[in-house]
Amino acid sequence: MENLNIQIEVNKELYCKKPDTSELGQKILSKSIELIDEIGFEAFTFKKLGAAINSPESSIYRYFKNKHMLLVYLTSWYWSWIEYEIVIATANIESPKERLLKSVGVLTKPIMENTLIPYINETLLSNIIISESIKSYHTKDVDEENKKGYFKTYKRVVKRVSDILIELKPEFQYPHMLISTVIEGAHHQKYFAEHLPALTDFNKENNAIEKFYTEMVLNFIK
Amino acid sequence: MENLNIQIEVNKELYCKKPDTSELGQKILSKSIELIDEIGFEAFTFKKLGAAINSPESSIYRYFKNKHMLLVYLTSWYWSWIEYEIVIATANIESPKERLLKSVGVLTKPIMENTLIPYINETLLSNIIISESIKSYHTKDVDEENKKGYFKTYKRVVKRVSDILIELKPEFQYPHMLISTVIEGAHHQKYFAEHLPALTDFNKENNAIEKFYTEMVLNFIK
């Protein structure tokens, strides 16, 4: 089947030159995801990325101000994509409880797809989000960058799912806390399963993450 | 009242020269906590620390291999201290449920004390743990460092509290997941409250974090 003509829009503030409209820009996105996944965000540099795509680092600087902004861009792209996945998963479903559980599923299930946009490997991108995305907002400039709207898409996802929670249980006092706990928790548990298994009970066979966080949410709304 | 003669032991692997037994070492610990809290871990350098304590950077390198190891040291110190706090909070309490709730309290309440060790400001240290500690294990060397025991004290805290959970409800399948979710979740919510309030419902007045995570744990064990 043909792909949908979908484009994920990213806030203009996050890039110097729009990367998804030129060949070089797409190569930068594509290869940076592979490279960050492979060597980690700390060891990742524009020089190495340049070498990997056969372009000088100065060309990459025309697209992104620095590697921090590239990470913010990728994170924002990811959350826009997740929002889209939630919209699709909950479309035409009447029951708010059902919509909530579908949303929690999107937020906690492993990401296996990689078909929406040819130059973005969604599976690798989700690995990066799990391992590195906290670094995009755990910085000394977080307040300033938040004001500029750098984290808008993440906040929108939390709001969208929290709104379903409120629909279901209007008196519930901690909707955003619960949803952000589910999101960050699921990321941590996936990371722990791979690197610090003593901190989790999840492994690749038992699918415990979705079960655990679904149960957690259900416990709160009943 | 006199202070207890308590010393927090840190794994020998984490330092080159034991910092808590010399004046310079204690100054390094003390000032690094202030400086990391003030300018953030990324901007923190041994050169700046040296300037702050009037010692050359080369002297600091004799105590810690690099700033990453210093962060791992501080994190390990913190978890040993939290373990001690949990032990005290749960001592002589018969009921496992009560012990569990006390432990969750230690893990989620804001840290206001600063009296145990004169050269460690526990309040500032807990800010660093909230803002920066994930960076100590979100690295490409995490597996290797985990093998060397760098994260032992964190794992021991999770195990200690999980064991109480298991005592209470032996059939519960996700004890480590639940406790690590509480710990990381509480840290995130504190960070969000200060920097990304749209992601939480906590603020300094409502004391929501302890309530929320206590309720979460109780939901799971009833």
Place this chain on the structure above:
DNA sequence: CAAAAATGATAGTATTACTATTATATTTGC
């Protein structure tokens, strides 16, 4: 008091994170 250990002072190196400049290629608008 001598030997050992810790600290200070200073210098040096490779890498990082950029900025700047000029040349070459590619796109576009008439």
Place this chain on the structure above:
DNA sequence: GCAAATATAATAGTAATACTATCATTTTTG
């Protein structure tokens, strides 16, 4: 189809970082 505009490549350069090395001086300790 060609000139003008724009994008990219090639190259060089700079300040800061993250160390390592050396030697002199001070402090501790047996």
